[in-house]
Structures are given as structure tokens and as C-alpha cells.
Amino acid sequence: MELRRVELAPAAALFRSLGDPGRLAILRRLAVGEARVIDLVAELGLAQATVSAHLACLRGCRLVASRPLGRASLFRLARPELHDLLAAAEAVLTATGSAVALCPECRAPVAAMPPAGGSAASGA
Numbered sequence: 575m576e577l578r579r580v581e582l583a584p585a586a587a588l589f590r591s592l593g594d595p596g597r598l599a600i601l602r603r604l605a606v607g608e609a610r611v612i613d614l615v616a617e618l619g620l621a622q623a624t625v626s627a628h629l630a631c632l633r634g635c636r637l638v639a640s641r642p643l644g645r646a647s648l649f650r651l652a653r654p655e656l657h658d659l660l661a662a663a664e665a666v667l668t669a670t671g672s673a674v675a676l677c678p679e680c681r682a683p684v685a686a687m688p689p690a691g692g693s694a695a696s697g698a
Contacts, residue, residue, distance in 0.1 A: 591635045592663075596620055597628045601651065604638065605660055608648040 592598055599618050603609060609617070614625045629649060632638035639652035651657070667674065674680055 604651050608650045610646045
């Protein structure tokens with residue numbers, strides 16, 4: 575059965591949301607446990623405005639949720655399936671080596687990210 579583009583659009587949007595290095599770093603960190611914006615800024619080396627914008631995107635996609643903590647908010651993964659997805663992605667990357675990163679068809683400019691520490695499967 576041939577899938578129409580419209581049927582694939584939600585999955586493509588999910589992978590686009592995961593495709594940004596900053597958002598992926600945030601998700602990897604939240605896989606370990608809840609964090610405030612200030613924690614993510616300090617741990618990931620991203621600007622506060624950048625972290626907030628990424629969190630807004632991830633909340634809009636319903637991948638991240640938050641709860642109030644005093645005047646701040648604690649962010650967490652909204653879906654436990656994200657742990658499995660991140661772990662599966664790490665397994666695929668391990669199995670394929672650097673093939674994805676070296677593929678001239680897939681290669682896109684990626685902004686430099688400071689080391690996030692740990693693997694995508696951390697805390698999963």
C-alpha cells in the first residue's frame with residue numbers, strides 16, 4: 575500500500591522537531607529528569623531565550639510538559655515513549671556508525687553544540 579504524503583506529514587513533523595540539535599539536547603537532558611530553564615541553560619550552554627523558544631516548540635508538539643515550582647516551571651518529557659525513541663535512535667546510530675553524518679544526501683548544516691554529556695538513552 576502506497577502511503578500518501580499527507581499520511582506521513584505528522585511523522586515528518588515529529589522528526590523535524592527532533593532534528594534540531596538544541597531541541598534534541600533538551601530532550602536528552604529531560605530524559606534524565608525534570609529541569610528548570612535555568613538548569614538547561616547552565617547544563618547545555620544555550621542562551622535562555624533559545625532554551626525558552628525550544629521548550630515552547632516542544633510543548634506545542636506535546637513532547638514536553640511542565641509544572642509550576644514557585645516562580646519557575648519544571649519541565650519533563652510528556653511522553654514516556656520518548657525514552658524508547660531516543661534509545662532506539664542511539665541504537666541505530668551505533669549500528670550505522672557515522673553513515674548518517676557522512677551521507678551527502680542527508681547532510682545539512684548543524685549548528686555547533688557544546689557537549690551535552692551522556693547518550694540519548696541516558697536515564698531511559
